[in-house]
Amino acid sequence: MEHIIETWFGKIKVNFNEEDLNKIERYVRGKYREYAKDYGYDNNSYLIELKKRCIALAKDKIQEEAAEKDRSIIRAYTILKDLRDNSNTLYEKLLDWYKEHFPELKIERDRMLDIIYRYGGRENILNSNENIFISDKIKKSAENSNGIDLSGEEEVILKELSKTIKHILNLEDILNRYIDEKIGELTPNLSSVFNSRLVSQLIYQANGLKRLAFAPSSKIQVLGAENALFSHLSYGTPPPKHGIIFQHPYIKNAKPKDRGRRSRFLASKIAILARIDYFTGLVKDDLIEKIKKEINE
Structure with missing residues (x-):
């Protein structure tokens, strides 16, 4: 039975009774150098051309993998960019609202989110015994604050909003670590x-x-x-x-x-x-x- 096998140097016609094409191809691969002579390749030129083709295949593989990795990086960066915009906007809205209640509280973002999420209104801050989060200075500011009172519903909304922003910031950290790792591999x-x-x-x-x-x-x-x-x-x-x-x-x-x-x-x-x-x-x-x-x- 005649079979035609495609190789990098041309087509090979072989006669086999065997019907398993995988077995035929394994046999032919072991005889590539002999078959290549029919196409003008001696032992030296065969090895030179084989090396060139192996390098070309390796480059193609590297570029294919790079394409897959950079698509993932672009997706992650796009999401991260949107999250940053959203977290900044939401935090500004949160501050605008909370400052009406407690305008004297001026601390960095992460700590502000923690305090709003944990305590909500000024009364809870005043009644807190957790010195890790609430300093005497903050308590004094809360006690003498000129801000308006929060309703129960408003306090729930602000606490949930601060919780949401914290989740978004956590996701930003995860995406940043992912991008750092993938960027290092890709470039x-x-x-x-x-x-x-x-x-x-x-x-x-x-x-x-x-x-x-x-x-x-x-x-x-x-x-x-x-x-x-x-x-x-x-x-x-x-x-x-x-x-x-x-x-x-x-x-x-x-x-x-x-x-x-x-x-x-x-x-x-x-x-x-x-x-x-x-x-x-x-x-x-x-x-x-x-x-x-x-x-x-």
């Missing part, structure tokens, strides 16, 4: 030089590591400044010097006259590292240290 070179938040924003703005790797440094420089760029092209306003890379201290802490030059420099380094991460995935320690040194000089 070992980029994330060794730049923090995971900036790298995730770059991947999100570019719509994937592949597009970031193929983007010219001039585009990377203004990623995130699309509105300003549109205004420049449409109305002749000054062109943007930088986009989201401005948040990096190398640019942010520079004098205004140096920011354009530094933005171009940083964008060129991001382009190089993104290409290495996308096309090879290999960690280039010498290059990482060189770029870090150049940034810190």
Whole structure:
């Protein structure tokens, strides 16, 4: 019985009584070098071509895995971005309401949420014996407060709202840890030089590591400044010097006259590292240290 087996160097015709195609293919794979001679490959050229094809397959596999990982990062970053916007908005609304009741309470966000969630109104704060959460200063402020009283329903709403915000903030922490881990796996070179938040924003703005790797440094420089760029092209306003890379201290802490030059420099380094991460995935320690040194000089 004649069978035709597809190989990387061509089609092989073999005659076997065996009907199990897997067994036939295993046998043929063991004889690849002999069959390849019919297609002009000697032992040396066969090994050279085989090596090339193995490397190409490995690169394809790396890029496929990168595509899967960066899609997950983009999803996670999109959710995180929405959660941050929502938690900030909800916290502002919570403060607006609670300040009418207790305007003298001025503490940082996490502690404020804990106190509202645990105690609600001023009376509960005054009756508390938990010195860990309620200091004498807070009790004194509550005792002399000029705020209005809360109804029972209002207290329940504010406590539930603070609880919801705490849950959202906890989810933000989980997403941040997930992104940190995945960014480190996907971009070992980029994330060794730049923090995971900036790298995730770059991947999100570019719509994937592949597009970031193929983007010219001039585009990377203004990623995130699309509105300003549109205004420049449409109305002749000054062109943007930088986009989201401005948040990096190398640019942010520079004098205004140096920011354009530094933005171009940083964008060129991001382009190089993104290409290495996308096309090879290999960690280039010498290059990482060189770029870090150049940034810190």
